[in-house]
Amino acid sequence: MSLLELDDVKVHFPVKRGVLFDRTVGHVYAVDGVSLSVTAGQTYGLVGESGCGKTTLGRAILRLNDITAGHVVFDGTDLAALPDEEMRRARRRLQMVFQDPLGSLNPRQNIESILAEGMAAHGIGADREERRTRILEILERVGLPATALSRYPHEFSGGQRQRIGIARALVLEPDLIICDEPVSALDVSIQAQVLNLLEELQDSLGLTYVVIAHDLAVVRHISDVIGVMYLGQLVEEAPSDVLYAEPRHPYTRALMSAVPVPDPDLEDSRERILLRGDLPSPANPPTGCRFHTRCPWRQAERCDTERPALTDIGGGHRVACHFAAEIADGTLEPVRELAPKLLGAETPAAEVPAEVPADAAAQREKGERGEKESTTP
Amino acid sequence: MTTNLTTSKADKIDRLAELTARRETASGGSLWVEALRRLRSSKMALIGGGVMAVFIVLAVIGPWIAPHDPTAQLWRDEVRVNQSIFVGPRGDNWLGLDHLGRDQLSRMLVGARQTLLVGVVATLLGFVVGVLIGGLSGAALAFGGKAGRRVDTVLMRVIDMALALPSLLLAVSIAAVLGQSLTTVMIAVGVVQIPIFARLLRGSMLAQASADYVLAARALGVRRRRIVLGHVLPNSLGPVIVQTTLALATAIIEAAALSYLGLGNPDAAQPEWGVMLAQAQRFFDQAPMMAVYPALGIIITALGFTLLGEAMREALDPKLRS
Ligand SMILES: Nc1ncnc2c1ncn2[C@@H]1O[C@H](COP(=O)(O)OP(=O)(O)OP(=O)(O)O)[C@@H](O)[C@H]1O
Ligand code: SF4
Ligand SMILES: [Mg+2]
Numbered sequence A: 001m002s003l004l005e006l007d008d009v010k011v012h013f014p015v016k017r018g019v020l021f022d023r024t025v026g027h028v029y030a031v032d033g034v035s036l037s038v039t040a041g042q043t044y045g046l047v048g049e050s051g052c053g054k055t056t057l058g059r060a061i062l063r064l065n066d067i068t069a070g071h072v073v074f075d076g077t078d079l080a081a082l083p084d085e086e087m088r089r090a091r092r093r094l095q096m097v098f099q100d101p102l103g104s105l106n107p108r109q110n111i112e113s114i115l116a117e118g119m120a121a122h123g124i125g126a127d128r129e130e131r132r133t134r135i136l137e138i139l140e141r142v143g144l145p146a147t148a149l150s151r152y153p154h155e156f157s158g159g160q161r162q163r164i165g166i167a168r169a170l171v172l173e174p175d176l177i178i179c180d181e182p183v184s185a186l187d188v189s190i191q192a193q194v195l196n197l198l199e200e201l202q203d204s205l206g207l208t209y210v211v212i213a214h215d216l217a218v219v220r221h222i223s224d225v226i227g228v229m230y231l232g233q234l235v236e237e238a239p240s241d242v243l244y245a246e247p248r249h250p251y252t253r254a255l256m257s258a259v260p261v262p263d264p265d266l267e268d269s270r271e272r273i274l275l276r277g278d279l280p281s282p283a284n285p286p287t288g289c290r291f292h293t294r295c296p297w298r299q300a301e302r303c304d305t306e307r308p309a310l311t312d313i314g315g316g317h318r319v320a321c322h323f324a325a326e327i328a329d330g331t332l333e334p335v336r337e338l339a340p341k342l343l344g345a346e347t348p349a350a351e352v353p354a355e356v357p358a359d360a361a362a363q364r365e366k367g368e369r370g371e372k373e374s375t376t377p
Numbered sequence B: 001m002t003t004n005l006t007t008s009k010a011d012k013i014d015r016l017a018e019l020t021a022r023r024e025t026a027s028g029g030s031l032w033v034e035a036l037r038r039l040r041s042s043k044m045a046l047i048g049g050g051v052m053a054v055f056i057v058l059a060v061i062g063p064w065i066a067p068h069d070p071t072a073q074l075w076r077d078e079v080r081v082n083q084s085i086f087v088g089p090r091g092d093n094w095l096g097l098d099h100l101g102r103d104q105l106s107r108m109l110v111g112a113r114q115t116l117l118v119g120v121v122a123t124l125l126g127f128v129v130g131v132l133i134g135g136l137s138g139a140a141l142a143f144g145g146k147a148g149r150r151v152d153t154v155l156m157r158v159i160d161m162a163l164a165l166p167s168l169l170l171a172v173s174i175a176a177v178l179g180q181s182l183t184t185v186m187i188a189v190g191v192v193q194i195p196i197f198a199r200l201l202r203g204s205m206l207a208q209a210s211a212d213y214v215l216a217a218r219a220l221g222v223r224r225r226r227i228v229l230g231h232v233l234p235n236s237l238g239p240v241i242v243q244t245t246l247a248l249a250t251a252i253i254e255a256a257a258l259s260y261l262g263l264g265n266p267d268a269a270q271p272e273w274g275v276m277l278a279q280a281q282r283f284f285d286q287a288p289m290m291a292v293y294p295a296l297g298i299i300i301t302a303l304g305f306t307l308l309g310e311a312m313r314e315a316l317d318p319k320l321r322s
Helices: A054-061 A084-090 A111-121 A128-141 A146-150 A158-170 A188-205 A216-220 A240-245 A250-256 A264-269 A324-329 A360-365 B002-027 B031-040 B043-065 B104-143 B145-164 B167-178 B182-209 B212-220 B224-260 B273-281 B289-315
Strands: A002-017 A023-039 A043-047 A069-074 A094-097 A176-180 A208-213 A225-230 A233-239
Touching (some): A054 A208, A111 A146, A158 B212, A208 A216, A225 A250, B104 B145, B224 B273, B273 B289
């Protein structure tokens, strides 16, 4: 049963200019038509490179950003259509954990005041004592001592601050928590702890998560379903295992190739795709397939003009690429200039694209050794 | 030209607001404690604070410790202006007598109170009205949606126009309209301060409003009024408090300037540093010290306030933090 349904959600930020009167001179198409569904009790992972609109989409769900068009249906109610006051009340059930643990805590509030604020706003707990009992319970749950109550955010470590942020969401007993890069500001050693805490809480409280991250490694073991975003749109979505086993969209494959694999043999042989060029501006997105300016498999005409729809290819796997099937079959040639040393090249060169064996896809299937190239999605 | 001036001045204030505001979030709750510690070890703050304390004490108790009546012309016979005979410092009159034979020290002491009064009242006026306008504008723009944006635009256009006028000119025009009195000086000097306070608070609030903890409060479902009054405003006041100290210095100078120009208290017998300076001007070649005393008073006081303000600003600056 899906708890959250996004239907063609768009968030366009107007670009204003003008000395005396602001004139709208264009739009930043931060989120441009995203439809997805989050199942109750599961974790939906949202990945994509910086600036692709993940945060904007996450905030749009809570209506912290104005939604330009589309529907955000949470438990049967379209949040996009709610009056402000009702939306404010609805937020008890939808909470958010922020990327910057310190920045998201008011430096002048102590922990008790931070945690009690949401309760007061929603009339949870009759008096201070009752709220304190509840707060202490939650603090214990997230692994913070009771002495934390009277202390201030700057007195805690990064990991503890994020626990405070999680506790702040939990005191309201939400159904859905949107975690926007919940661990990217933390030390690597702390990241796993916080991710484990999130999973534990999900198991014991039956929470539903939307976890946003810019790399696949973080969302991999915590997500049930993963959606890949590019320039404000969803380009691929699949159950976590399926996406890792068979990434179908060229962009997902590029992203995937940037994730190191623990097994050294696999690490040497796996596919590496270097994306050329910068992320186009979301204020002026490419026509047709938004990825066509960087896609190694781009086919003239069709990719440049026709927007590929997100289509189900079976098993809950959705891809937005005209040639997903052909690429998977290996019948379509990647363009070398856009993906030099894609596979099977003998000389590890950095910048100059050298001549490479023709049938790269076939070679990969034979399990031949692929060549490395520094890759960044 | 005017628009350029407006934007540059307004931009400067905005940047100051943003800078100070950004420190707050980054530095955590210990901000004030830490700033206070740094303030205490700052020589600038020590000197500025010392000057300020002495001035305030003198201004308050001045009329009681003044050895003579500041308006009494007790030694008229000794002072002969047309013969260039003035009475300099002597046992009974430490700073000598002025051109009408009045005790200079007593006039300085009693005048200090006037000067402080004008400075404080004017700054208070500027602070209260400026904070109201700036707070309203900032809150409207950050949380008021489309209608709020319009409110902000209108308010800020007016504020920018006021900023674009040279402050003394504005003060003189106001004084000219209201007529000659000490109240006029207070109002004129205070009005000039309004746009600075307004701009500063608005900028500071906008910087805070986009901070993550405000977003977090919205996500929690905290009501808008509580977000503005409980989160944004308390975190935005730092730069405004610094500005208050600096504004006092400006107010004292401007009040003196307006009095000097003859827009202050019409009763010229009443001592006020600006009036004293104006009166001394005529006799500068015969009795330069008559001008030096009030001038020094104004300069030292303004300098003291400025030093303290700058020290406070520095204490709040993260770049200097260890
Ligand atoms: N308030 C805003 N006004 C105008 N443009 C905005 C606003 N917020 C975000 N954008 C733009 O929208 C695009 C998407 O931003 P967003 O923060 O959602 O990306 P992201 O995927 O979260 O990136 P990151 O990994 O850097 O957090 C960016 O180009 C950004 O500049
Ligand atoms: S539609 Fe064309 S350009 Fe877009 S990802 Fe598929 S092959 Fe590449
Ligand atoms: Mg983001």
